[in-house]
Amino acid sequence: MIRYRKDIAAWIFIILFLIILFYLYNQTNSDRYIDKGSGALLSESLDPVVAEKTDKLIEQAAGNQIDVVITESVRSHEAQDALYEQGRSEDGKVVTYAQGGESYHNYGLAVDYALRKQNGTITWDMQYDGNNNGKSDWLEVADMAKGLGFEWGGDWQNFKDYSHLQMDFGLSIEQLKRGLRPKHKKSEQ
Template identity: 55%
Template sequence: MKRKFSGRAVITFCLIIVGVWIYLQYIHNGTSNRDVPLPDSLHPAVSHNAELLIQQSAGKGIEIIITDGFRSHHEQDRLYEKGRSTQGNIVTHAKGGESFHNFGLAIDFAIKANGQAIWDMGYDGNGNGQSDWMEVVEIAKELGFEWGGDWKHFKDYPHLQMDFGLSINDLQKGERPPSQPMTVKSS
């Protein structure tokens, strides 16, 4: 005896299948980890490597300062508004939750000359014929940082980050880099 299914039964069955598929995608993509707390400071490896960057730069006669590190979502949103709804130049394209700063994985730096922070990429304060800025970037890369000046679209020259193989999307879903132990490079 052959049984025919009504159109309503077929639609119900398809909706159940789609619902199960969506549920499995939800679990598989890690969105269930959204309850993982947000960091409130720099990742230990980023902090350690930032200190190494300061020390190794000083060893080349270059004084640098870290001008920014961990940034809350609220601080990020305020920075995002610069050049948009508040005065100033646009300095970021990332809203709160869209920056590696918001997850404690990025720092910004500047050269310190005559007691002042400068962002002059051509400055050669140690007099060796090379840009101090690019010497610092070279050290940072050796320490495992990615430089915002290498980005294809929006160049962020003071920006250094360590993503640990994670994207912003991964971080937003609750994935986090291991906090310890972490091997860091040093020269």
């Protein structure tokens, strides 16, 4: 009977210790993330840092005679599901492996871009060199974006998404689904 009480006491101590550890871990991470609550609604606009860096990218590219067009930013779950069905149950080629809620677009942390040619048409031609400097404008923009802190989908190993730029701020899709969002310092915005 005494041994049984010692075992229970030990397990209670271990459980309390783990709860305290979990609590302290979440407190230290609260400096970086805002908890919007489980099942939080989609961001209605781009994250402020993503929006600022996107504007800087467009300005920087314009300074290099490259006209960047943002073709997509925040995307609803329904729109994401429709894109996911492309090349599966709908005509066309597969353009994403992310279903609704599984894309950084769904949380205002990603944008897609294209280029505007001098004649005003939009192009996704990665070889296009509108500024005639002997380099692909597309890749120049990707390099500028990476310099601003974006992750470029063209660098992905499994599925290349050449028009995709995102900032995850260290958050996984699972964390975003649970309602965590980036918390920015004033100097970042």
